[in-house]
Amino acid sequence: MRCQKVKRKLSAFLDGELSEKKASRIAEHLSGCQNCQQEVAFLSSLWERLEEMREVDPSPYFWTRLNARITQAEERSFSLDRVRGILDRLLVPATAIAALVVGLWIGGALYEVHWEDKPNLWEQATASLYLDALDDFPAQSIGLAYTELVFD
Amino acid sequence: MTDKELMVRVKAGDQSAFKAIVERYQRRVINVGYRFLGNQEDAEDVAQETFLRLYLSARSYKPKAELFTYLYTIVTHLALNRLRKKKRLRWFSLNQLGRNGEAGIDQEVPADPADQPDQSLERAEREAIVRRALDTLPAAQKTTVILSRYEGLSYKQIAEVMDISVSAVESKLHRAKQTLRKKLSAYSEDL
Ligand SMILES: [Zn+2]
Numbered sequence A: 001m002r003c004q005k006v007k008r009k010l011s012a013f014l015d016g017e018l019s020e021k022k023a024s025r026i027a028e029h030l031s032g033c034q035n036c037q038q039e040v041a042f043l044s045s046l047w048e049r050l051e052e053m054r055e056v057d058p059s060p061y062f063w064t065r066l067n068a069r070i071t072q073a074e075e076r077s078f079s080l081d082r083v084r085g086i087l088d089r090l091l092v093p094a095t096a097i098a099a100l101v102v103g104l105w106i107g108g109a110l111y112e113v114h115w116e117d118k119p120n121l122w123e124q125a126t127a128s129l130y131l132d133a134l135d136d137f138p139a140q141s142i143g144l145a146y147t148e149l150v151f152d
Numbered sequence B: 001m002t003d004k005e006l007m008v009r010v011k012a013g014d015q016s017a018f019k020a021i022v023e024r025y026q027r028r029v030i031n032v033g034y035r036f037l038g039n040q041e042d043a044e045d046v047a048q049e050t051f052l053r054l055y056l057s058a059r060s061y062k063p064k065a066e067l068f069t070y071l072y073t074i075v076t077h078l079a080l081n082r083l084r085k086k087k088r089l090r091w092f093s094l095n096q097l098g099r100n101g102e103a104g105i106d107q108e109v110p111a112d113p114a115d116q117p118d119q120s121l122e123r124a125e126r127e128a129i130v131r132r133a134l135d136t137l138p139a140a141q142k143t144t145v146i147l148s149r150y151e152g153l154s155y156k157q158i159a160e161v162m163d164i165s166v167s168a169v170e171s172k173l174h175r176a177k178q179t180l181r182k183k184l185s186a187y188s189e190d191l
Helices: A003-014 A020-031 A034-050 A064-088 A094-106 A122-135 A139-151 B003-011 B014-036 B038-059 B067-096 B119-133 B140-151 B155-162 B166-185
Strands: none
Touching: A003 A020, A003 A034, A003 B140, A003 B166, A020 A034, A034 B119, A034 B140, A034 B166, A064 B014, A064 B038, B003 B014, B003 B067, B014 B038, B014 B067, B014 B140, B038 B067, B067 B140, B067 B155, B119 B140, B119 B166, B140 B155, B140 B166, B155 B166
16 A cells, blocks of 8 residues: 555544454554654644643533523414414414414524434535625625635 | 433423433533634533524424434534624624734634633643634534544544535545644644
């Protein structure tokens, strides 16, 4: 195996993500290549270095605050249910009611989590990350905004 | 009790089951937020939003995927969105300052080491250096590092959270590590 190819795989090798067969080929190469051994040392110390970012402890009020938010959200949904009840009696077609209720429900939220057909949240997140961000900038500064986003 | 058993109870309206889920995952979810956002207040806020969304969608819960995959997906999404908003604000404030004023309002200035008596100055500085290096990575690469290095997820799990292929995870991590190494080499003899 060439060093170039080995180096591309070293990260996965160190993370224990390679098949046994591939891993043993890498190990074999490493045993006879100082250059790649050095790369392993670099990667390991990089990973150690990242350890320096500490972990935070949840604040003691986390649950209390969350619980308050849940109650608030439930009260909102309760009043929406009442709106739906009134609309039902007015014989508005069910689909229109559903659309309205869902629209109100989601409100300012960016998206809803669907268990059944999980949308590609990641694509959504990253797409809106770039497109929305660019939308917000005046036309003449698109380039500037882009630089800010990408290279900042 | 397993996550799935708990979620079935949550679905039936059992608040204590939901509390148990929050207690099980709050630390993880908050810390993912913290890696992205750099301060605890924002981190806890996106973590609460994450659990709130979980709670509100519990009714349609179908135990297909692992619960933590959903939690990581939601918190990552929310944290990235918040970062995006902060960047807009920052761009705005820089513009107001004629682009050569002080740092933007949301610039993640590391906490003043003097405010952290139990943490040595050197330690706080080293942490800030790591954070700045991480912040230079594109969103997707940064996510792979956070989920791999700090959350200990396998490539397959990261792929599920991000909805990309395992090989895409591998290449993003590889590139992230090369970049981090360059950024950090100035501060470290062995990089
Ligand atoms: Zn080699």
